[in-house]
Amino acid sequence: MSWIFGAINANDCLKKLNESTKNNITYSTNELPISVYVGGNLHTCFFDNNISTKKGWAVVGLGIIENSSGYKLLDKADWEIILEKDSFNTKDIYGHYVILRWNENNLNIYTDVLGLRDIYISKFHNKIFFSTRIDWLAKFIDTTIDFKVFGSRWMLFNQISPESVLTNTLRIAGGSSLNIDIKKLEWKQSKNEFIPLNPKEHSYISVKEFSERLNGIIRVSFNNNSNLSLSLSGGMDSRVLLSFLVKDGRNNLWDTHTFGNINHPDSIISDKIAQQLNITHQKIDREIPSVNDCINELTEYCSQTIVNNSASSILQLNNYQLLRNWGNKTIIDGGFGEIWRREFFNRLYLKGKSSLLRRDYENVLPQLKLHRADIFTDEINNSMYKGCKEQLENIMEVLPNIEEFGIENWLDLFAIKTRLLNYYGHEQTRLDSIIKSYMPFIQLPLLNYLFITPIKLRKNGKLFRELIHNNSNHLSKLWLAKGSTSHPFALTTIQSRLWNSLSKKLNVNQYHDNTSVMFLKYLKEFINDTLQSKNAQESGFYNYKKIEIILDYFNTNSNTKIYELDWLLSFEVFRKVKFDK
Structure with a gap:
């Protein structure tokens, strides 16, 4: 990843840090009581070269802003302009990032609003350590796994809590910021979270408005003179993105790629699409x-x-x-596109809706469970289950009232607040070490439209199907991949599940992994x-x-x-x- 590691009153940490980073440090300063080290992919880490003054800044991740010509990926000069100001609002900076800014008296840390990058901090004796690498931080402090936090990560669909899974560490994520008094070794945390538009207070948007906003976000790479490559699967979400690229017509500015076995339905269908549209397509299947x-x-x-x-x-x-050798190319993919198709937590909606409305947590949790492995002691299992229940209670206190917001909207907001932060964010962080990439479907300018998009338009992929028909109707003629099989494009969500279930029973059109x-x-x-x-x-x-x-x-x-x-x-x-x- 593009990473940050730093400390206050611990300038002797470099030797131990080098053991982890293998000397892959691109920027460092030890001029103040604060030490800051930055490294990783140069396309996703930025820093102030002027270390002679007693202040500085560093950023890891990928920032996006909106200007008069559309959307723009932030380069070093852009970050410099933003961070030279006395104040700024992270809600105006999209993408995913962690920002550090410091002077002789204070260190300030900021994270993107949706939680796609995070950083951890710990006070240990008279020292403070902070890092985007939780494993590196663990080597400098006394810590162990906090199973009450980790429990939902292991027992449920994903972790619910925004907290750190290690004891004695504070996780800064999801729009949180931290102001640290360097001399007093004290800090104050603030939050700047994603707040959804209430559908009862705003007019619904049209398909055209949604389309225009998404198109602008997809084209951000074009505005930065960077070639774009779409991660193309056989599914619905990447096909929507492809339909906009095809409609744009400038095929010399983008290409597509697919990961995995050439016999997988994703690979087979994406290959058919590329051949029929005559677009540049690369199949990537790395040898073990x-x-x-x-x-x-x-x-x-x-x-x-x-x-x-x-x-x-x-x-x-x-x-x-x-x-890694793709240089300045920018990757986009259909990650989290399910949020626009009402695909998250449907088991809870179908089987646990009444329990959720009654705040009956004992009966809600089974609908969120995902079995991984039964390996822990009874004591730890009990601690994890207790933590799951507490986390569910806590987030229900924070999110809008279910009855007023609507249960389907509530479930989507629940997904945004938990799954983005605790699953997609870690994957995005890892990708930052390799190449510039972002997910158009979860950029704030678009996500602000989610709850003022009618639910009936989101369900069954109706919105996405309409976009594909409007942009490139030919793409609606080709089948969709789903897991180990494929099905006709026109099937609804329930119909596709029945189709896939029957295909498995009959062992027809199956890919065995x-x-x-x-x-x-x-x-x-x-x-x-x-x-x-x-x-x-x-x-x-x-x-x-x-x-x-x-x-x-x-x-x-x-x-x-x-x-x-x-x-x-x-x-x-x-x-x-x-x-x-």
């Missing part, structure tokens, strides 16, 4: 690295993303590594050494009899517990990275 490289990449991934995905997921996600089995067997020696180690057995976190059962299945070539092993490995790698000091 050596065992040592896999272990190193897994360690880096889990430490950055806090067990966002199972271990084997790195084979697909690390296809992005092949984009054995990636997790292949990956775990490839790392068999590492897995056994790691999970059978004294460190793992004595960690105090695990019910080790459950670990032994999972390993027994694995070592007798049974795939019965392969899913749980995949998640177990992800957690254990994360645990070891944090606490092997």
Whole structure:
């Protein structure tokens, strides 16, 4: 990632930091009681070169502003103009970023409103440490996993709380800012959160208004003289983005790419689209690295993303590594497009609506559950469940009244406040280490329209289907990919689910993915050494009899517990990275 690490009253931390960064530091200052180090992808980190004065600034991420000619990606000169002002509003700066600005007396930290980049801070004795890398920070302080916070991350669809999963650390994210008094070693936190427009107080927007706003956000790369590359899948969301690019007509300014196995429905359908439209399209399927490289990449991934995905997921996600030589190119993708199709938390809407309205948390939580692996002690499981319940209670106190806001709108806001912050943000941070990228569907100028877009237009992808028809009707003739299969474009959400369910039962048009089995067997020696180690057995976190059962299945070539092993490995790698000091 593009990263920041810093400290107050700890100028001797550079040697230990170098062990983590491998000397990949592009900017540093030790002139004040404050030390600041910045590194990573030069396209997503910016800093003040004038270190002779007793002030400075640094930014990691990608900022976007709106000006008279449209939208613009912020370069160093733009950031300099913004940060030279006495004050600014992060709601006027879109994209994803962490900003540091300091002088002799104060250090100020700002984060983007939606929570796509975050930073952690901890006071340890008479020192303060802060970093966008939670794993690096953990090596300088006394900390452990806070399972009451981590619980929703492990037991539910995603973490609910905006808090840090490590004890003795404060997470700054989601529009939060922090003012630190350098001399007193005290801080004050402020919030500048995303506040949705109330549909009862505003007129609904038209499809045309939405289309014009989205088109402007997609074209931001053109305005920066940077080539654009669309991550094209076989799904609905990337097809909407493609329809705008096709309609624009300037094919020399953009291309497309698809990650993964060429036999996957995503790859097959995107290839058909590219051939029929005669557009430049690159299929990217990285060969599996050596065992040592896999272990190193897994360690880096889990430490950055806090067990966002199972271990084997790195084979697909690390296809992005092949984009490192793409230079000034900007990637866009359809991430979080589901929010415009009313696709989040539908199980809760269908099965737990009455419980949600009654604030019956015991019956709401089962509708948010996602099983990963049963590996922990009863004490930790109880702590995690208690934390899940408390986090759900807390966010319901913060979000608008369900009855007044409408339950479907409420669920979408719940997704914005929890899933963006705790899943998409970690993935975006990781991508910042490789290339410039952003997700058009969640930029503030567009997202402000969400709740004044009629629900009936959002459901069943009606809005997106209309946009595709209007922009490039040919794209509505081609099937859509969904998971391991595909279905006709015209099917509604329920119809497509029935189609896919029937296809699976009949084993028709199915792609069988054995990636997790292949990956775990490839790392068999590492897995056994790691999970059978004294460190793992004595960690105090695990019910080790459950670990032994999972390993027994694995070592007798049974795939019965392969899913749980995949998640177990992800957690254990994360645990070891944090606490092997």
